Every structure is written in structure tokens, then in C-alpha cells.
Amino acid sequence: MSLGPFDALFAFLQTHANGNLHLAGLFVLLLLLASLELGLQFGKFIARRRTPTDGEKSSVNFATAGVMGLLAFLLGVSLSMASDRYQQRRDSVLAEANAIGTAWLRATVATGAEGATMQRLLRDYTETRIAVVRGSADPAEVDRLNQRTNSLQNELWQMARTVAERSPTPISGLLLSSLNEMIDLSLTNRRNFTSHVPAYVLRLLLTVSIFAVGAVGYGFGLVGSRQPGLSVLLLGVWTLAIVLIIDIDRPQTGEVRVDPSPLVWTLQGFGPAK
Structure with a gap:
């Protein structure tokens, strides 16, 4: 399953995950921050051109919640697959x-x-x-x-x-x-x-993460509120979750062995x- 330009990002992440998990985590965090900022600036641009109605804001919130739900599902599936493989190794x-x-x-x-x-x-x-x-x-x-x-x-x-x-x-x-x-x-x-967890699953997880965080930033931009505390908490948690999956999936080079x-x-x- 190819995801075009995101394959290069995933290849970079996979390479550095094998050598330095902290560097891989930093890469994921910076990638999500960039996606959030792009979404935020795009939302502000739309808001400057015309004032969004309450109905439009509600629709954006609804769509964002749906994307975040999908992301949570993918995260759960990926973590479950990695955990199952870890248990098989122990047994x-x-x-x-x-x-x-x-x-x-x-x-x-x-x-x-x-x-x-x-x-x-x-x-x-x-x-x-x-x-x-x-x-x-x-x-x-x-x-x-x-x-x-x-x-x-x-x-x-x-x-x-x-x-x-x-x-x-x-x-x-x-x-x-x-x-x-x-x-x-x-x-x-x-x-x-x-x-290992199939590479296409991790690529899909990373891709959906980028779009989901971008959607959150777009919603922040529409209402003109950056929400720095909430943004840092959200991106930090998602980064830790993704890095944990990558770590468990590297049984002979990661921290979880x-x-x-x-x-x-x-x-x-x-x-x-x-």
C-alpha cells in the first residue's frame, strides 16, 4: 500500500527508529507540529476572508472529531498488533x-x-x-x-x-x-x-495523524485561538503513543525488549x- 510522498517520510522515520528512538520521536513531534501550524494558518486565512458561521464551525468540529476517532482506532489497532507480537516473543x-x-x-x-x-x-x-x-x-x-x-x-x-x-x-x-x-x-x-507490524499500517497511522492534527489546527484557526497548552498536550501524547508502537516493534534494538x-x-x- 503506497501513500506517495508519505512513504519517504516513513522511510526516514523507520531508519532513525532503528538507530535512535529519541530522534525518531523528535521527528514525529516536529512533523505533527508543522501539520498543526499549517492547519492553523489555513484556518486563519479562511477566517480573514469571511467570518465563519456557527454552523460552519460546528461542522468543522464534527468532521475533526470523526478524523480523531479514526486516528484513535488506528492507534489502538497498531498498539494491539505490536503488543500481540511482543507477547508471542515472550511465550x-x-x-x-x-x-x-x-x-x-x-x-x-x-x-x-x-x-x-x-x-x-x-x-x-x-x-x-x-x-x-x-x-x-x-x-x-x-x-x-x-x-x-x-x-x-x-x-x-x-x-x-x-x-x-x-x-x-x-x-x-x-x-x-x-x-x-x-x-x-x-x-x-x-x-x-x-x-513486525506491517509497514503499511504504520504508514497509514502516520499519515492519518498528520491530517488529523492539521484538521485540529484548522479548527483552532477558524475560531482565532491557538490553544498552546492543549496543543502541546495533544501532540505530546500522540507522539509518545506512536513512538511506543515503534519501540515495541523493534525487539532487538528498542528499549522494550x-x-x-x-x-x-x-x-x-x-x-x-x-
């Missing part, structure tokens, strides 16, 4: 921690030297997964952690396969099953951490390294 981290813990316990009963080696690899694997959840602003570091995850998964699977082929018992079958679940959940986690505590607790449950 998948907990599920992965449980799967790793189960694989560790089953590796303790694996026969031969593979059991101790698998425990050591699972410890390294958990530390890697903690680093993945904590995130990094460096794409190269993210790629390195993902590659390390894949490498450890392959090593663990080959060892479990060796144990199962040598000793095809229910225990070895359960070990393969737990490792398979652990690997599947790492992919689920990766999907959740790279899943998923707590890796379940994985940390699992690692602690392994006991001291041997």
Missing part, C-alpha cells in the same frame, strides 16, 4: 527454555561419551540463545549468532542420532524428540523476533560447568 522464549531443559535432562541418561559432550554443547547453545534474545544492533553479530545456533543444532542432532543408532531405546527416541522440539522452537523464536530470564534460569539449572 516462545519460555517454550524454548523448557525444551532446552528437557533436552538437557534426557542427555544426562544418554549412553557413552556423547552424553557429557551433548551437555556441554547444550550449555553453549543456551548461552548463544540468550545472546540472540538480548539482541544486537549490529546485523553482522545477529547473523553470527544465528549461524552459531545452526552449527550447534547440527552437532547435537548428529550426536543424538549416533546414540539412537547404537542404542535404539525409548530413551534415545525421547532424546531425538526433545532436540527436534528445541530446534523447531528456535525457528519459531526467530520468526517472532523478525515479525523481551526478558531472556527463562533461558538464564535454564542455564543456571545446569549447574557449574565441568
Whole structure:
């Protein structure tokens, strides 16, 4: 969904949101202030040409209220989508921690030297997964952690396969099953951490915000009242709401991040390294 010139504004906002959330918030606030001022000056221009009637003012207020209602709806939808994704990340981290813990316990009963080696690899694997959840602003570091995850998964699977082929018992079958679940959940986690609110939703939110604030400024201009206190409060609240959505939607670079505590607790449950 393309919104013409607003795509460039959104691209600028998205770029700076990844690097500096405060700068992105300032950009949104300045953008809304400019929209408010343009609407205000246009309203004053119309009022200077002819005095608006009470009916015209009432119509403008009614239309402005409708646009603000639409904006509130879009804001609620966007925040709900971002919150849902945040909760999915939390749930998948907990599920992965449980799967790793189960694989560790089953590796303790694996026969031969593979059991101790698998425990050591699972410890390294958990530390890697903690680093993945904590995130990094460096794409190269993210790629390195993902590659390390894949490498450890392959090593663990080959060892479990060796144990199962040598000793095809229910225990070895359960070990393969737990490792398979652990690997599947790492992919689920990766999907959740790279899943964002659709860009067109955020573009639409920003676009409607600009027009809605401009409509408010137009109404102020018609009645000849700038309302600075109300304007600052309104724009401040809307800016904070938009920035919060952007922040939640950036799980590895924003301020609102998923707590890796379940994985940390699992690692602690392994006991001291041997």
C-alpha cells in the first residue's frame, strides 16, 4: 500500500527508529507540529476572508472529531498488533527454555561419551540463545549468532542420532524428540523476533495523524485561538503513543525488549560447568 510522498517520510522515520528512538520521536513531534501550524494558518486565512458561521464551525468540529476517532482506532489497532507480537516473543522464549531443559535432562541418561559432550554443547547453545534474545544492533553479530545456533543444532542432532543408532531405546527416541522440539522452537523464536507490524499500517497511522492534527489546527484557526497548552498536550501524547508502537516493534534494538530470564534460569539449572 503506497501513500506517495508519505512513504519517504516513513522511510526516514523507520531508519532513525532503528538507530535512535529519541530522534525518531523528535521527528514525529516536529512533523505533527508543522501539520498543526499549517492547519492553523489555513484556518486563519479562511477566517480573514469571511467570518465563519456557527454552523460552519460546528461542522468543522464534527468532521475533526470523526478524523480523531479514526486516528484513535488506528492507534489502538497498531498498539494491539505490536503488543500481540511482543507477547508471542515472550511465550516462545519460555517454550524454548523448557525444551532446552528437557533436552538437557534426557542427555544426562544418554549412553557413552556423547552424553557429557551433548551437555556441554547444550550449555553453549543456551548461552548463544540468550545472546540472540538480548539482541544486537549490529546485523553482522545477529547473523553470527544465528549461524552459531545452526552449527550447534547440527552437532547435537548428529550426536543424538549416533546414540539412537547404537542404542535404539525409548530413551534415545525421547532424546531425538526433545532436540527436534528445541530446534523447531528456535525457528519459531526467530520468526517472532523478525515479525513486525506491517509497514503499511504504520504508514497509514502516520499519515492519518498528520491530517488529523492539521484538521485540529484548522479548527483552532477558524475560531482565532491557538490553544498552546492543549496543543502541546495533544501532540505530546500522540507522539509518545506512536513512538511506543515503534519501540515495541523493534525487539532487538528498542528499549522494550523481551526478558531472556527463562533461558538464564535454564542455564543456571545446569549447574557449574565441568
